[in-house]
Amino acid sequence: MYKKFFSLYWLLPVLFLALSAVxxxxxxxxxxxxxxxxxxxxxxxxxxxxxxxxxxxxxxxxxxxxxxxxxxxxxxxxxxxxxxxxxxxxxxxxxxxxxxxxxxxxxxxxxxxxxxxxxxxxxxxxxxxxxxxxTQNNTAAVVKSLASISDEKRDVVVVIDPGHGGKDPGALGQYKVREKDIVLSIGRELAKRLNAIQGIKAVLTRSTDEYLQLRDRSRIAREANADLMISIHADAFTKPSARGASVWALSLSGKTSEMGRWLAQQEQAADLVGGISLDDKDQLLAEVLLDMSMNSTIQMSLDIGNKVLREMKGVAVLHKNSVQQAGFVVLKSPDIPSILVETGFVSNKTEAKNLSSLTYRRKLAASIANGVEDFFFSNPPDGTYIAWRKNQTGGYTYTVSKGDTLSEIARRNGVSLDSLRSANTLRNDVIWVGQKLSIPAG
CATH class of the missing domain: 2.60.40.3500 (Immunoglobulin-like)
Known part of the structure; x- marks a missing residue:
């Protein structure tokens, strides 16, 4: 009896651990x-x-x-x-x-x-x-109403990438604010606002406090077939006087280095230049094709960045009044326009306090959403609901912003300069900030 009790006594911790694991x-x-x-x-x-x-x-x-x-x-x-x-x-x-x-x-x-x-x-x-x-290859002729046609048009997909996360807190600032917490909050609010716009769908690379490698963030954007990727960060500097929000796009030097990486992996590059495989192309032609793709992507990133920057100016102090360019890894998708938004300096007391405020973060997210909406309603990708609605309604109204020219507005909206002048009964190309222009259907 004693032996049995003794054996059971030693067995109890093992059973307890096993049950705990279950x-x-x-x-x-x-x-x-x-x-x-x-x-x-x-x-x-x-x-x-x-x-x-x-x-x-x-x-x-x-x-x-x-x-x-x-x-x-x-x-x-x-x-x-x-x-x-x-x-x-x-x-x-x-x-x-x-x-x-x-x-x-x-x-x-x-x-x-x-x-x-x-x-x-x-x-x-x-x-x-x-x-x-x-069924994506269904060729049967079906009579549809305008409403059913619009249902088949895809959304513009915007991937939102809150920087850092998990084991990587990012910048640590005044009032014990952490970059990873601030940008996640702004990212969630931005996703909420974009999802409320008919024709735009937001996808978060992370919705929780988790760590993602930089290349994984771009991979998520590619898997989501993104039309735009927005990376959100908060800056820090050794001098507490540094302040201001900024918007960044990929630099030409960053483009060059990324081209080399993709050309070295041609078997993964078939979708980067409009579906043209680079496998059977000589090196020079492959470089030209990829260069054209990346030039177009960078230009579109700059255009989107300018829209976002103009909207942010109404909420935040700007560190720079124009879109900056650098070789950030997260911006290096050759076929996906990408911008990086620095929401402010957490090393600055005023901006750390602002970024700690939920009200301020919501205003900042709203300004970014407004910039994105403005760009895609001006330049809707083919096959999207926004493009379909724009053509059905015969165009829309555009408000002239600082730095706009009539020819640039025509180019961005895919209409001729003559048709833009005619739609607005303009005798010349002089426009002013705040002017309302009718954009004719494309």
Whole structure:
């Protein structure tokens, strides 16, 4: 009897540890959404492997994902409002006794499937949910109303990249503010405002306090088929007097170094120059094609940056009155226009206090959103809802900003200078700041 009790006594700690391990719930570290033509993919990133099941419901259409023995942090919950796509309206969640239930509310029926992905690199185990819908090669003639036609036009996709995160706090400033917290807050607010604009969809590279490598941020933008990538940061300097917000685009020197990197990996470069593969091109022709692609991307980045900078001027003190250029890695996607927004200097007491204010961060996010909206409503990409609406309504009104010229406004909006003059009964090319111009349909 004594021997049995003695053996059980020593076995109890082992049993306790085993039961504790079973009771320890996995954590949902992040939820990401990527949009592709005819498909939306959601990635649920976890810190340990778990089992799950998925099933559809109708009236209304939705997908239910049950994940066992799992919990979710408040940071991830706060980022759920920014998760959407052209078929995904929102993601809801509920805690259950045996884990979590996620409900994906849809605006149409989809074919849904899930798969489990093992840990890789910086990422832990993941659950991949794929929502497929529509037929992309359907050539059958169908009579559609204008409303149904507009539903088929894609959104302009803007990827928002809050800098730093996780083990990398970024700049540490006055009042104990941390860059990673400030830019995440601004990024979430910016995503919320852009998603409220019909025809624009925002995707966050991170919606929680997690660390992402620089190249991973660009990869997320490419997977989302981004029309624009906005990287958000907050500066710091040794002199506390330094202050002001700024907007950056890729420099020519940064372009040159990035061309070399992509040309060395030609098998990955097929989509960088309008779908033309570089595999069978000689080195000189490949360089010319990629150079043309990157020149166009940089020019578009500068145009967007100027729109954003003009809007930010009404909220923040500017460090520079024009878009600056540098070789930031996060700006080096050859086919995706990219800007980096420095929201201010956390090393400056006044700006650290401003950036600590939720009201100020919301105003700053609103100004960035206004600049983005202004650019894409002036220059909507082909095949988008905004382009379709612009043509259907016969154009729109543009307010002249400082630095604008009539020829530049015509170029940006894809209309001829003569048609722009005619639409506004202009006898010459003289315009003034604040003037309202009618932009004719393209």
């Amino acid at each position: 009771a320890q719930a996995a954590q949902v570290k992040d939820i990401r959404v990527a949009q592709q033509p005819g498909a939306t993919r959601l990635v649920f990133e976890l810190d340990s492997s778990v089992s799950h099941r998925m099933f559809p419901l109708s009236n209304p259409d939705r997908i239910v994902l049950d994940v066992s023995n799992t919990d979710i942090s408040q940071d991830v919950v706060n980022g759920l409002s920014a998760l959407s796509s052209d078929v995904l309206m929102r993601v809801r969640y509920a805690k259950r006794e045996n884990g979590m239930r996620f409900v994906l509310d849809l605006n149409k029926k989809v074919k849904a499937k899930t798969s489990e992905l093992g840990a890789a690199g910086e990422y832990g185990p993941r659950i991949l949910v794929e929502l497929e819908y529509g």
